[in-house]
Each structure stands twice: as structure tokens, then as C-alpha cells.
Amino acid sequence: MSTQKLITYFNNLLPLSDEEGDAVASVAMERKIKRRQFILQEGDRCRHYTFIVSGCFKMYSVDAVGKEHNVQFGTENEWLTDMASFHSVKPADFKNPNAGIPSKLFIEAIEPSVIIQIERTDLVFLFEHYPKFNRIFRVITENNFIELQNRVLQNISTTAEQRYSAFLMQYPDLSQRLPNTQIASFLGITPEFLSTIRKTIGSK
């Protein structure tokens, strides 16, 4: 049962009591996801936090002319959720499936994957009854924030070639698993230009 992997993950951040571990187990919903399957689509309300047990996902938006732009990847031991949609629902509206703002993002499996999802009401239950989870998710969000801030800094201060080199160093695993088209979309450049960048780097 993959739930153990999630509990281990939490334990590494902040050790859980048996009771807290049981609470996690009671709200964790395991799902198998096929390649190309969506766990969130534009227009949906995002109602889960998703923990990736195995596999790989991309989270992207589709622009006016149909192009995809990868906002984030997610792999083993990472979380994916559309926070803007997820957190837009106030407690009073938790029972209304149409409350909150619809998502502008897609989350799609790039590989066959196994995930554990926690529903909003269950997560709020954890927050209220076991305050430690507030702290855990605060730390998770802080770490994601730091990573995102570095990415913004790179986007505004470096060339595409520098960003690609940094990507290779920062995500050696992802750069093996992902097709270059997806990496280009993450970096904000065209696949053709990534190809010429790779050629010039290769000849150095």
C-alpha cells in the first residue's frame, strides 16, 4: 500500500505520532493514472492535493492559439495542485462542488503513475485536528516558493542557453525522462530553438 510512502515522506519532514499517521492513512486515496490521463483540466475546480508516489506529471496552461506552457513538473515525492483554484473556496462552501474559481491549468500524466490524493475537506480536517500538518504544509509551500522564485530570477536575468544549462544541472533526472519539447515549453522557448542551443552546447 503506497500510503506508507506518504507517511514516510511526512516523517522525514517532521516525525508523526501513530495517531497522526493513522489520520493520514484514513484520508489518503490512492489512484493509478495512465499516460496522457488528466487529473485536472481547465475549467475544473481543483479539489485535491495530489502526492506523486511514482510517475511524472506536467502542469500547464493552454494559451489563446492552443500552445501549451509548462508551469511545473511533478515526480516522485512531490505535490501538485492548482493552489489558486484549491484555496479559493471558503469553508462555508465546502459542500458546493461549483464553489471557488475554476482552474486555468491542466495536470496530465507524462508516465504511468501512482498518486495519493487528499480531498479539501480532509486536508482541512487534518489542519484542524492535528496542527502539525499546518506546519508541514507551510514548509512544503515555502520550499516550492523558493524554487519558483529562483526560476523567476532566471527568467528575468538569463538567456535561454543559461536557463537550459541550469535546468540540466538542477533536474538531471527530469532532463533524462522528459522529451525536449516539454523542457522547451518549461523554459519558455520553442523546441526548434532548444535544438540549436543543444547543438552549440554540444560543440563546446
Place this chain on the structure above:
Amino acid sequence: MSTQKLITYFNNLLPLSDEEGDAVASVAMERKIKRRQFILQEGDRCRHYTFIVSGCFKMYSVDAVGKEHNVQFGTENEWLTDMASFHSVKPADFKNPNAGIPSKLFIEAIEPSVIIQIERTDLVFLFEHYPKFNRIFRVITENNFIELQNRVLQNISTTAEQRYSAFLMQYPDLSQRLPNTQIASFLGITPEFLSTIRKTIGSK
């Protein structure tokens, strides 16, 4: 006393008890900051969360050739801190002023400002004794994350002109208060190019 402004800010997020309000007051340190004064410099360890009572700050990094790149602005009722440095210190090292990773960022006042700072040990004290603050700062970080994610999406998917127009709409106040050089640095373009963008927008 500006501390009341901070307590009101917290109350708007999640109502505080009198005791929690007193706890905030006991750890809040008010400071007046002059224009061009720094509250963080590259190489420093970031030891505070800073709440802006009034005024305006820029947080930026300086690259290898000395150019500044604005990562974030902060104005009234917003927080500024270098999370990467601030959160890199483990509780065991709280008393060691050289623990943790040095900051890569500067935080500098653009206007004469008043701030309230909370030290790391005091913030941890709040988190441990009044769990509500975990939740409050989780929500603050979530909201900052959402904003930053939108910015990444814009950076990878839109032109400089679109980004500038979006900036004007999203931060009408900042676009009045800031010189265009600072806005250009935030958008990741040169001031000269921003100038030509403004001309083409004006003639529409």
C-alpha cells in the same frame, strides 16, 4: 504605534484572541527606514520576517556584470523576506548568527518607510505557542506562491509588451510610484526597450 496595523492585518486573515494579539505586540519590532537604506544585503543571513507598514521596497539580485534584477516589490501590508536564507537555519542553530545560507539578495527602500520586523526565534515562538500563526503564514505563503506562479506563466508565455500591460493592470498603484527603470528590471527587459513599448502602446 504601528503594531496595531499588523494586528489588524492578521485579524483580517484570521481573527486573533487578545492573547494572540498581545503575543504579536511583544515580538514586533518597529523601525523607520530611509530611502535607499538596505534591510538586507547579499551575504547577510536573513533573520527577520519584515512587514511593511508604509513605504515601498525592492528585493533584487545583482548579476555578474553588476546589473540589478528585481525579484519582488513590497508595499503597505505586504511581507518581504528572503525565505531561502531565513528558513535554512535549523532550530539547533538559532543562537549562531552565522548559521544558514547567506542571502543572494538585497532588500532596499525605494521610499521612506516604516516596517515591523519579527525575528526568527520569535516567529518560531509564535508558531509553537499559538498554532494559528502556522495557518496564517501558510496562507500568506500560498497567496505569494499563486502570484509568483502567474508571473512565471507570463514570463514563459507572453511578450514583453503583454507583460507590461498586465503589470499596469495588476499593480496600478506600483506603476505610479515606481520609476520605469525599476519596472523594466522587474519585467526582465531593458529600460530602453520599455520606453519603445510605451511609445507603441501610447499610439494605439
Place this chain on the structure above:
DNA sequence: CCTCAGCCTTAAACTATCTTAAGCTCATTT
């Protein structure tokens, strides 16, 4: 076994953005 879609590359023409340099204005310092 064949086919087709997705991926990767190349190249030429085009567009967005940067660099450098100059000139103007306004506020601050000498």
C-alpha cells in the same frame, strides 16, 4: 508488416529585444 504520429534536427527569413550612444529634463549637490 505498414502506417502514422510524435520527436528531433536543420536552415532561411523574420521579429523581438539588447547594446551603445546621444540628448533632454529635473532634482540635488557643490
Place this chain on the structure above:
DNA sequence: AAATGAGCTTAAGATAGTTTAAGGCTGAGG
């Protein structure tokens, strides 16, 4: 009053990145 410096603009020439089009390769599905 003169000098300095920051901010804004303009313009020419250079570089970074896109678009379009084409061809080759590979793996999954009929």
C-alpha cells in the same frame, strides 16, 4: 550659478529567439 546624476527617450546596428518548412527517425497501433 555650475555641476552632477538619475530617469526618460530616440535611433542605429547587433544578437537572441521565432516562424515556417522540410526531412529523417522511432515506437505504438491497426
